[in-house]
Amino acid sequence: MERKIRVVQMGLGPIGNKSTIYLAERPQAFEIVGAVDLDPAKVGQDVGVLAGLAPLGVTVTADLHSVLSHGNIDVVLLTTASSLVKVESQLTAILPYGVNIVSSCEELSYPWLTQPEIAKRVDALAKQHNVSVLSTGVNPGFLMDFLPMALTGVCRHVNKITVERIQDATFRRIPFQKKIGAGLTLAEFDQKIAEGTLRHVGLTESIHLIAAKRGWKLNATEDNISPIVARHDVKTEYLDIKAGMALGVQQIGRGLVGDNEVIRMVFRAAIGEPETKDRIIIDGSPAIDSCIKGGVNGDVATCAILINSIPVTINARPGLRTMADIEPIACFA
């Protein structure tokens, strides 16, 4: 890299703050030149301090336009929301400044079939301003879409792809255990589902990414969420879970060609799962049975791939890119 990549951070929640740390530890590659968040509690703070670092000399502002008007920005790292409807106005505010975008917005990871009108608008605007947009992360973005898709590259034919992301939450911290619904009654669990706070966003996008690349025209997708129910009392360091309460969550995604299930995604996080793993099974020629033992730590991995994808996104063909049509992303630090 001849000169540092100039980054504006937008959205300083947990992912944004962790990204600050990861950017700051690669000073030969990146320079944080702006930080944007609407939260009045964050505005005026130093973006480094907000992330738990020493001050970086960049103050959080709510005024995106003043930051971008400054000019000479290579990329905005956009970590604001999971919903593409919410994020679209942010994308359309940024792109006219001729600035590339790397985003963690799950619904933007492969929106061509789920929200095609927005996808087309974002793509057209990015092309008009000769910049690229990529949304990625560990999931969606990598484990349940890019990686199985890439593994089919060595296949003569593929009948079915099964992806399992299984996490044993027994020894995880309490915020994670609560996030997956462990210790809830089934009524409480259902309420969280109804509120939308328990759902992993992006399973349908992952299914569509694989299917499109594979050439499968899906006539239906499913995304079903349910509790993993304790069959007997379970005690962890933090929780006392009675039989009949939730140990965690399971989400099953399916992609169908006719009546055939050609893609099956199992995303399960619960207390007492026998094995944490990321497994991909390709029923094809050759058959492939790939397993990452112990799984991939999601918090680290999502921020890492966001940072790692920045140079590739800047150099990509203009438009809305996805993990299905961007050059390989690797760790470079």
Place this chain on the structure above:
Amino acid sequence: MERKIRVVQMGLGPIGNKSTIYLAERPQAFEIVGAVDLDPAKVGQDVGVLAGLAPLGVTVTADLHSVLSHGNIDVVLLTTASSLVKVESQLTAILPYGVNIVSSCEELSYPWLTQPEIAKRVDALAKQHNVSVLSTGVNPGFLMDFLPMALTGVCRHVNKITVERIQDATFRRIPFQKKIGAGLTLAEFDQKIAEGTLRHVGLTESIHLIAAKRGWKLNATEDNISPIVARHDVKTEYLDIKAGMALGVQQIGRGLVGDNEVIRMVFRAAIGEPETKDRIIIDGSPAIDSCIKGGVNGDVATCAILINSIPVTINARPGLRTMADIEPIACFA
């Protein structure tokens, strides 16, 4: 795909013939429009018949120029040799016709550091004629370079990458057992090494691909081959191997930064290996331990990825591309 991709097959050895079969079974995507081989025993034959299929109506010729002059060719599938020195004149004969090239030449998979002058010449010529060149395969090309490189994409930092391709040859066919030196005396084994017929070509290229993408400036690479020696007599269906004879071959590649081994490649194929597998271990954050149980069948996989990479190569940025800088390849049939 709006119209079929018009392919010329060049080099009709085992990989070329298998590629014919794989191309022919995707008639909606590909049309074989020419076939080139210098072997007088193959010239004049139908390329389908040569591959064990029904006739495809394409006759093998030794005259590359007459085939390419015909015009309207999208890609040459070049499966002639492992040595880039041997292949360069073929590349430079094809590129002025404005035709893309997908190749199985191992030394072309990442020649930027091993044979930089040739790499630059091929790159310049491809750019001049606005086409792309990609060399790929299962190994080099995928298992020991692309896949570990891609897995680092979710890493915050990486200290070391270890890749193991281990194959138990006990139940493989006799040509494979012979190819890996099983049943040879150590003197015979050494002679095969000296002849160059036992060596896996491409380990150093794989190491350089990963290192370049990772940002490691290697000050040395190693590629050491040795026999796996029988400690007691072993009998297989075909072979009677006495203690002290070779069970197979091991090749170890190393990439060093200073005295630190940052990349380690273990390629081992022998009778009696306890487990066939393709394993990638990333010492980093997060740590990743990925294993393809039973490994990936190399014969099928190499021809499959050659075919699967054709559309991506045609659409790639002009020049010499590698698996480090081309958009993702997936099975589309």
